[in-house]
Amino acid sequence: MSVLKNNSNGGLSVNRLLATLPKNEYKRLLPKLKTVNLILGEELYEPGEAIKYVYFPNDSIISLISELSETSWLEVGMVGNEGMAGLPVFMGVSSSSTRALVQGSGTAMRMSSAAVRKEANRLGSLHRLLHRYSHSLLNQVAQSSACNRFHLVNARLARWLLMTNDRLGLEEFPLTQEFLSTMLGVRREGVSKAAGALQAAKLIRYSRGMITLLDRRGLVAKSCHCYTIIKAETDAYLN
Amino acid sequence: MSVLKNNSNGGLSVNRLLATLPKNEYKRLLPKLKTVNLILGEELYEPGEAIKYVYFPNDSIISLISELSETSWLEVGMVGNEGMAGLPVFMGVSSSSTRALVQGSGTAMRMSSAAVRKEANRLGSLHRLLHRYSHSLLNQVAQSSACNRFHLVNARLARWLLMTNDRLGLEEFPLTQEFLSTMLGVRREGVSKAAGALQAAKLIRYSRGMITLLDRRGLVAKSCHCYTIIKAETDAYLN
DNA sequence: ACACATATGTGTGCTAGCACACATAACACT
DNA sequence: AGTGTTATGTGTGCTAGCACACATATGTGT
Numbered sequence: 001m002s003v004l005k006n007n008s009n010g011g012l013s014v015n016r017l018l019a020t021l022p023k024n025e026y027k028r029l030l031p032k033l034k035t036v037n038l039i040l041g042e043e044l045y046e047p048g049e050a051i052k053y054v055y056f057p058n059d060s061i062i063s064l065i066s067e068l069s070e071t072s073w074l075e076v077g078m079v080g081n082e083g084m085a086g087l088p089v090f091m092g093v094s095s096s097s098t099r100a101l102v103q104g105s106g107t108a109m110r111m112s113s114a115a116v117r118k119e120a121n122r123l124g125s126l127h128r129l130l131h132r133y134s135h136s137l138l139n140q141v142a143q144s145s146a147c148n149r150f151h152l153v154n155a156r157l158a159r160w161l162l163m164t165n166d167r168l169g170l171e172e173f174p175l176t177q178e179f180l181s182t183m184l185g186v187r188r189e190g191v192s193k194a195a196g197a198l199q200a201a202k203l204i205r206y207s208r209g210m211i212t213l214l215d216r217r218g219l220v221a222k223s224c225h226c227y228t229i230i231k232a233e234t235d236a237y238l239n
Numbered sequence: 240m241s242v243l244k245n246n247s248n249g250g251l252s253v254n255r256l257l258a259t260l261p262k263n264e265y266k267r268l269l270p271k272l273k274t275v276n277l278i279l280g281e282e283l284y285e286p287g288e289a290i291k292y293v294y295f296p297n298d299s300i301i302s303l304i305s306e307l308s309e310t311s312w313l314e315v316g317m318v319g320n321e322g323m324a325g326l327p328v329f330m331g332v333s334s335s336s337t338r339a340l341v342q343g344s345g346t347a348m349r350m351s352s353a354a355v356r357k358e359a360n361r362l363g364s365l366h367r368l369l370h371r372y373s374h375s376l377l378n379q380v381a382q383s384s385a386c387n388r389f390h391l392v393n394a395r396l397a398r399w400l401l402m403t404n405d406r407l408g409l410e411e412f413p414l415t416q417e418f419l420s421t422m423l424g425v426r427r428e429g430v431s432k433a434a435g436a437l438q439a440a441k442l443i444r445y446s447r448g449m450i451t452l453l454d455r456r457g458l459v460a461k462s463c464h465c466y467t468i469i470k471a472e473t474d475a476y477l478n
Numbered sequence: 479a480c481a482c483a484t485a486t487g488t489g490t491g492c493t494a495g496c497a498c499a500c501a502t503a504a505c506a507c508t
Numbered sequence: 509a510g511t512g513t514t515a516t517g518t519g520t521g522c523t524a525g526c527a528c529a530c531a532t533a534t535g536t537g538t
Contacts, residue, residue, distance in 0.1 A: 066385040068465070074388055076381040091374040092367060097472065098381055120370070121362060128331060131359070135330040138377055142315040142337055145384035146305040149313055149424045152524075176485065185388045190525065192486060208485055208534055226307070233336065391494075415515065429495060431516060447504060447515055 013169050015056040015081050015109055017129055020238050025125045032115040038062070038108050040174060044085060044100040051095055053110045054086025055079075060106030061167045063183065064141075065099040074148065074185035077141050078103070080167025082234050083133050089113045090120050090130050103183070104168045129238075136237040140230050147226040153186050153194045158223035159230075160184060161204065165213055166231065176209040198222065252408050254295040254320050254348055256368055259477050264364045271354040277301070277347050279413060283324060283339040290334055292349045293325025294318075299345030300406045302422065303380075304338040313387065313424035316380050317342070319406025321473050322372050328352045329359050329369050342422070343407045368477075375476040379469050386465040392425050392433045397462035398469075399423060400443065404452055405470065415448040437461065 018026060018033075038044075038060040045051045047067070055062060062085040064077035076098060079085045088096040094113070119126055147156060160183060164173065177191040184191065195211075198204045203219050205212045213219065220227065257265060257272075277283075277299040284290045286306065294301060301324040303316035315337060318324045327335040333352070358365055386395060399422060403412065416430040423430065434450075437443045442458050444451040452458065459466065 064381070066381045068385050068389055068463075072385065072389045074385040076384050087377075088374050091370040093371060093374045093476075096374075097378050097468070123360060123362060131330040132332060134373055134377075135327050135332045135335075138326075138373075138380065139336050141377065141380050141384060142303070142305045145315050145380060145387060146307050146311065146313040146424070148384060148388045150307055150311045178485075185385070187526065188486085189488085189527095192488085193525095196487080206486095224307075229336070237332075417515075426496065427516085428497095428518085431518085432495095435517080445516095 013059045013081055015058050015084075016238055017081075017083055017133060018056050018109060020129060021125050029111075029119075029126065032111050033109045034111075035107055036110045038102040038106060040102055040105045042102040044102065045096065046099055047097050048095050051086050051089050051113055053112055054084055054089055054116050055100075056084050056109040056111070057081050057167070058107045058109065059104075059167075059169055060102060060108050061104035061164060062108075063101045063103040065101055065182070066097075067099065072185070073182045075103075075183040076144065077137055078163055078167070079137075080104075082167075082238065083137060084130065086113070086116070087130070087134060087137065089116045091134075092117075092120065103179075104164060104173060106168065132237045136233055139233050143226055143230050143233075147224060148185060151224045151226065153184060153190050154197055155222060155224040156184055157191065157194045158198065158203070158219045159227040161198075161211065161213060162216070162219055162223055162227050163230070165216070171214075172210065172212045174210050252298045252320055254297050254323075255477055256320075256322055256372060257295050257348060259368060260364050268350075268358075268365065271350050272348045273350075274346055275349045277341040277345060279341055279344045281341040283341065284335065285338055286336050287334055290325050290328050290352055292351055293323055293328055293355050294339075295323050295348040295350070296320050296406070297346045297348065298343075298406075298408055299341060299347050300343035300403060301347075302340045302342040304340055304421070305336075306338065311424070312421045314342075314422040315383065316376055317402055317406070318376075319343075321406070321477065322376060323369065325352070325355070326369070326373060326376065328355045330373075331356075331359065342418075343403060343412060345407065371476045375472055378472050382465055382469050382472075386463060387424060390463045390465065392423065392429050393436055394461060394463040395423055396430065396433045397437065397442070397458045398466040400437075400450065400452060401455070401458055401462055401466050402469070404455070410453075411449065411451045413448050414450050 044055060044062060057080050059081065062079040063075045064079065065073055066076045067073050085100050165171065177195060178188050180191045181188040195204065195206060199206060201218065203215045203222060205214055283294060283301060296319050298320065301318040302314045303318065304312055305315045306312050324339050404410065416434060417427050419430045420427040434445060438445060440457065442454045442461065444453055
């Protein structure tokens with residue numbers, strides 16, 4: 001076995017929502033949590049189907065996707081170590097109309113829906129945090145909504161890469177333009193053009209489904225202000 | 240005094256969220272609730288400012304608006320008698336990054352943020368309903384997000400008019416094209432064109448800021464499927 | 479080395495919605 | 509009636525992103 005990182009981030013990053021819990025509450029939850037490996041492309045739940053588990057990503061990323069038709073997909077939210085995928089369960093609903101797709105491989109802490117439902121009936125730190133996270137996620141979705149409506153593909157691509165980078169903690173990650181086109185809600189050709197522009201500006205490098213961020217600051221400059229806004233809100237709620 | 244309706248809907252419709260509460264819980268809340276008149280264009284809270292009250296619309300409508308710049312505004316959510324404006328307060332956050340604007344005149348039940356915060360610490364029917372409503376609202380925002388990205392102005396206008404009609408309970412309501420352009424995130428000229436098309440098809444009539452729906456079924460046909468999806472989810476959560 | 483699947487680049491129309499600039503119409507107030 | 513304000517219609521470019529159709533890499537497996 002290699003001495004190299006055995007997951008995409010060397011296990012260094014942990015779920016910040018869980019990490020914010022007071023020790024005793026975390027200890028109480030621990031037996032209900034199981035570390036699992038999430039793999040790019042894996043589907044965690046589908047629209048209309050019962051959600052079996054919720055996930056607290058460590059160094060993985062989960063995309064929440066809305067589908068209008070077979071061909072029109074759009075990422076409406078991104079869940080990383082700052083949050084939890086499966087909020088509907090906590091909210092007392094067994095299924096969601098969005099799809100949860102693993103967008104970045106890595107580990108996550110998994111909890112059964114039954115356990116989550118029990119937690120929803122107990123007022124405590126987790127309850128309080130999940131409330132604040134819900135608000136943060138709603139803001140993210142709202143901001144992205146306006147962003148997707150008004151901003152150009154180049155800026156949105158830059159924002160998306162930055163958000164992914166923040167959550168994976170890596171400068172290099174595997175992603176095809178095809179996949180990106182789904183996330184951004186544009187055609188694959190559009191991604192090709194936008195990514196080409198970013199590469200020409202030496203901000204990223206990519207080849208056959210592997211993207212490397214070269215100049216984070218430059219990307220922020222190219223991205224829309226939405227990135228900063230979303231990041232600020234996401235970071236703020238954990239305090 | 241006239242015997243005619245003294246508010247836009249004759250006071251017939253009541254907030255369905257509150258109406259769903261068991262009697263004893265409703266009675267407990269009643270002293271904290273005050274009926275207020277909301278007037279088109281009124282601002283209930285602004286981004287970053289402390290939210291003083293939450294609102295349970297009876298026959299009024301409140302728009303949740305995201306602003307990217309001075310000129311780029313977009314409605315990200317619509318709150319009517321199915322819900323409550325001011326969810327952030329319940330979630331333990333004192334302000335929101337979205338703006339709440341009265342989009343349809345009428346009455347609403349108002350509750351102070353302090354009272355809401357107390358309720359958030361009490362597990363009961365209101366708590367449970369607000370959880371389910373949060374989920375419903377998130378779905379609405381997510382669906383609209385994709386809709387705004389992919390669907391044409393005509394269809395989105397039709398959807399918007401139907402959603403407004405559902406909440407106001409009226410076929411006729413005051414709205415300028417200017418206002419509509421903000422809601423839909425398009426230029427005023429675009430609304431003029433789209434509204435002209437709907438009028439030519441005898442689905443609506445309008446003049447100087449007053450819109451009349453003439454053919455509801457026809458509008459549903461012109462609107463995107465998003466209308467039906469959002470309506471189904473909104474209606475479902477109250478059961 | 480070879481075939482094959484996958485990933486990416488590019489080119490030609492086409493269209494919705496933009497920006498800007500007016501023209502017209504309806505109402506409100508005196 | 510006259511005047512000003514607000515609401516709406518329209519016309520001329522312009523552009524981003526679409527649809528469709530290929531061309532061209534760059535792996536992978538045998």
